[in-house]
Amino acid sequence: MVVAQVSSPEVADAGVRFLAEVGAKTAGVSRLEMCIQCGSCGGSCPSADAMDHTPRRLFALMRAGERDEVLHSNTPWMCLSCYHCVVRCPQDILITDVMYALKVIAEEEHTYPNNVGPDFAGVFIGQARRFGRSWEMGLTARHYLRHYILRLPRMTPMALGLLRHGRIGILPHQIHQKKQLQAILRRADELERAR
Amino acid sequence: MTNYLYYPGCSMEGSGRSYRESLEGICEPLGITFEEIDDWNCCGATEYVSLSTTPAYAMIARNLAIAAGERKGTEPLVAACSACYLNLAKTDHYMGQQPALNARVNDALGAGGLHYDPGTIKVRHLLEVILNDVGLDRVKAAVKKPLTGLKVAPYLGCMVPRPDVDGAYTNHEQPNDLDRLLRALGADVVDYPLKTECCGGHMTQVAPKVGLELIRRLVAEAERREAVMMVTVCPMCQINIDAYQGEMNAMFHTHYKMPIVFFTQLMAVAFGLEPGKAGVGREYTNAKKTLVAALKAAPELALAAAGAAPAHKPRPDKRALPMPRMTDSEVEE
Numbered sequence: 001m002v003v004a005q006v007s008s009p010e011v012a013d014a015g016v017r018f019l020a021e022v023g024a025k026t027a028g029v030s031r032l033e034m035c036i037q038c039g040s041c042g043g044s045c046p047s048a049d050a051m052d053h054t055p056r057r058l059f060a061l062m063r064a065g066e067r068d069e070v071l072h073s074n075t076p077w078m079c080l081s082c083y084h085c086v087v088r089c090p091q092d093i094l095i096t097d098v099m100y101a102l103k104v105i106a107e108e109e110h111t112y113p114n115n116v117g118p119d120f121a122g123v124f125i126g127q128a129r130r131f132g133r134s135w136e137m138g139l140t141a142r143h144y145l146r147h148y149i150l151r152l153p154r155m156t157p158m159a160l161g162l163l164r165h166g167r168i169g170i171l172p173h174q175i176h177q178k179k180q181l182q183a184i185l186r187r188a189d190e191l192e193r194a195r
Numbered sequence: 196m197t198n199y200l201y202y203p204g205c206s207m208e209g210s211g212r213s214y215r216e217s218l219e220g221i222c223e224p225l226g227i228t229f230e231e232i233d234d235w236n237c238c239g240a241t242e243y244v245s246l247s248t249t250p251a252y253a254m255i256a257r258n259l260a261i262a263a264g265e266r267k268g269t270e271p272l273v274a275a276c277s278a279c280y281l282n283l284a285k286t287d288h289y290m291g292q293q294p295a296l297n298a299r300v301n302d303a304l305g306a307g308g309l310h311y312d313p314g315t316i317k318v319r320h321l322l323e324v325i326l327n328d329v330g331l332d333r334v335k336a337a338v339k340k341p342l343t344g345l346k347v348a349p350y351l352g353c354m355v356p357r358p359d360v361d362g363a364y365t366n367h368e369q370p371n372d373l374d375r376l377l378r379a380l381g382a383d384v385v386d387y388p389l390k391t392e393c394c395g396g397h398m399t400q401v402a403p404k405v406g407l408e409l410i411r412r413l414v415a416e417a418e419r420r421e422a423v424m425m426v427t428v429c430p431m432c433q434i435n436i437d438a439y440q441g442e443m444n445a446m447f448h449t450h451y452k453m454p455i456v457f458f459t460q461l462m463a464v465a466f467g468l469e470p471g472k473a474g475v476g477r478e479y480t481n482a483k484k485t486l487v488a489a490l491k492a493a494p495e496l497a498l499a500a501a502g503a504a505p506a507h508k509p510r511p512d513k514r515a516l517p518m519p520r521m522t523d524s525e526v527e528e
Contacts, residue, residue, distance in 0.1 A: 027248055027296060028289045046393050050405045078405065081241045082393035083357035087367040096358070103245040117401040121242040128237040128254070134205040143400060151403070154445065158438050158479065165477040167210045176234050180307040184257055187306035188250035191299045195249075 014065025022062065024195075025101035032098055034091040035059045041085035041095055051075040052113075055085060055095055071111040076102040116147050129185055132175030137168050197328065200262050200272045200316075201229035204279035204430075205237050210438075211430030213460055213474025214275055218321070220463035220473055224337035225329045229273065232262045238282040240431075241396060252296060253303035255286040260309040262316050271317040273324055275459075277354035277429035284318040288360040320355050322428050322458065323363050326372055331379045339467035341381025344496040345489040348387040348422035349373040350413065350455070352432040356391050367391070373458060377426060380465040381493070385420040389413055394432040399439050407443040410436055414443070414453045423485050425455040433457060438479045454482030464490070 023030045035056075042054030051074060053061065058075050079099040086095050106112045120143055127135045140159070144152050162168040175181065207215040222228055235258050243251035262272045274280035290297040291313035304310055325334070351373050356364045364370055368391055374384045392413060398406030413436060417425050427433050436455045444451055456475060463473035464486065470476065476483040 025248060027244065027252060027285075028292055046409060047398070047405050050402065076245075078402065080353075080393045080396050080398060080409075082353040082396075084353075084368075084393075086358045094358075097244075100244045101248070104248055107246055117245070120397065120401050121246050124242040125239065125246055128239060128243070132234075132236040133208075134237045134240070136205075136209050140400075148403070151442070154442055158441065161479050162210065162438065165479075167212055167477055169209060173205070173208055175236050177307075180309075181236055181254070181257060184253050184303050184307040184309070185250050188253040188299070188303035189247070191302055192247050192249040 011065050014067070015063040018062050018065055018067050018070070022098060022101050022105070025104055026094060026097045027100070028094045028097050030098050030101070031091060031093045032059065032062070035063075035093060036091060038090060040088045040090065044084040044088050046082060046084070047078045047080050051078045055099075068111075070102065071106050071109060072113060073102075074113040075099070076106065077112065077114075077117045119143070119147070127172065129182065130178075131172045132178050132181050133173040135172035137170055138172060196226055196228050198228045198230060199270055199324065200266060201231050202235055202238075202258055202262070202272055202274045202279060202283060203231060204274060204276040206276050206430035206434075210434045211276065211457070213477045214430055214433075214457040216472070216474040217457060217459040217463040217468075218275060220468045221459055221466060224466045225325065225333060227324075227329060230265075232258065232265055232272070235261060238279045240278050240282075244282075249296075249299045249303060252286050252289070252300050255282050256290065256300045256304055256311050257307065257309060259283060259287060259316055259318075260304055260311040263311055264309075266316070271319045271324075273319050273321055275321040275428070276431070277320070277352055278431060280318065280320045281354040281358075281360075284360050285358075287313050287316060287318055318361075319363075320428070322351075322355065322372060322376070326376060331375060334376065334379045334462070338380055338465045340465055340490055341493060341497060342377075342383075342461060342465050342489060343381045343493040343500065344383055345381075345424075345461075345486070345493070346383045346385055346422050347377055347461070348385055348417040348420060348425045349377055349390055350387065350417075350425045350427045350432060350436075351390050352427060352429045353391060353393050353396075355428055373426065373428065376458060377461065380461055381497075382461065382465075385417075385422045387417065387420055387422070389416045394429075394435040396431060396435075399435055399442075403442070404446075406435070407439065407446050410439055410443045411447050411449070414440060414451045415449075417453055418451060422453075423489070424482050425453060426458050426461060427455055428458055430457075440480055452480055454478050454480045454485060456482050456486075 019033050023032050039056045042048050042056045048054050053073050053075050061070050076099040081096055083096055112118050124139055144155055239251050239254050356370050357367050377384045395406030395409040433455055460473045460475055464470050470483055470486050
């Protein structure tokens with residue numbers, strides 16, 4: 001199916017454009033266009049069976065210009081950041097960072113398959129921006145109340161155990177130069193929007 | 196005393212507190228000091244890079260800029276948390292690789308009066324520093340209570356050996372770094388082929404079924420290899436395997452009780468610190484009993500091992516196929 005579509009010039013153009021778009025969003029040099037479809041990534045991936053497309057197939061879809069399908073895929077959200085595929089990839093593609101880039105685009109266009117991952121990241125970072133440090137207690141409490149109310153009965157004794165062992169604080173730690181950090185991040189937001 | 200700049204990371208003040216406590220206990224015997232960089236901020240874990248690129252890297256780079264400003268000589272910046280280490284190392288690496296990213300990050304840093312030139316600071320992980328700078332001879336010399344007979348599974352996790360942006364690791368999947376260190380403490384290190392498999396990271400929070408299955412594999416394999424505890428270098432791995440083991444057991448109808456501690460905790464204990472002072476006992480799946488029992492049995496085991504050393508190498512089983520064997524020196528290397 002994919003082979004037949006790629007043969008048309010419009011589809012090939014769409015594929016090239018999408019590869020370039022994702023490449024530009026990737027933090028390092030993605031080398032995405034070097035993929036030889038060997039499948040080492042999918043074969044190495046510990047969470048591949050939870051993905052609707054393996055990384056290899058996702059890269060084939062990208063090449064075929066299937067932007068919508070790729071951005072709605074759960075594959076980037078199931079990526080564990082374990083870098084098994086990255087060290088095994090014969091073409092040195094920065095697969096993990098490509099997955100991050102796809103998540104960033106999906107965040108901007110609200111195409112993520114469900115909001116648990118984006119919401120967790122959003123709350124984590126919202127607190128880190130505000131305090132300069134992550135706040136485990138605030139993050140987990142809010143996250144479980146919102147998304148995993150049924151896990152709470154089991155989580156509550158765990159949280160109490162962590163509290164008793166002095167492993168989780170009720171209040172957040174904060175840095176001194178919060179204003180400086182926030183000024184840096186506001187400027188970074190502007191630069192990111194202007195890209 | 197060799198001095199290093201040190202980036203603790205948020206976990207070290209919270210869920211990974213025992214990592215920090217035990218790290219304080221091993222500095223003096225190893226002849227190293229860590230100087231915490233001033234007013235460091237969260238590295239964003241794997242969350243910020245999934246939300247927005249420039250702010251994520253600017254947030255990490257603020258720490259690099261602070262470290263560069265505080266440096267007196269050429270000392271590297273050391274992180275103990277795997278995710279913090281990788282974020283710092285990757286930011287330095289990618290800013291050097293991508294001029295556009297470098298320009299944007301430095302533009303943002305400028306809004307806070309900071310600047311960072313990629314390549315200024317070498318970011319290193321604690322384990323690698325102990326192995327390569329301090330060396331195993333010094334570690335062995337500091338051991339007062341060898342952990343003889345303590346069967347441990349060395350669990351390195353993902354982000355220290357991979358992606359290895361600075362090329363510190365020759366083996367990304369089965370490195371024996373942690374094995375060698377634990378063996379230097381006298382511990383009985385079991386062969387643990389899942390040593391760099393993933394604990395699931397934030398999956399316990401965003402896709403619990405996926406995360407808990409990964410935890411099950413790791414714990415089941417450690418148990419199958421007859422380890423009495425797992426040993427890790429990462430606060431994320433520690434809390435996943437420690438605190439979510441109960442939920443994992445409930446999901447799979449299993450009854451594992453596998454403690455997991457930081458490698459620095461075992462070092463501190465072997466160097467003579469009381470287990471409690473090394474943060475042992477803060478685990479959700481308690482490691483203290485196992486460790487204390489092992490310490491009590493250790494002198495006898497050591498004596499027995501010394502007395503019962505075979506005069507000749509044991510003959511291979513006649514029924515066995517001829518297999519390549521690792522000589523002792525290869526195992527050590």
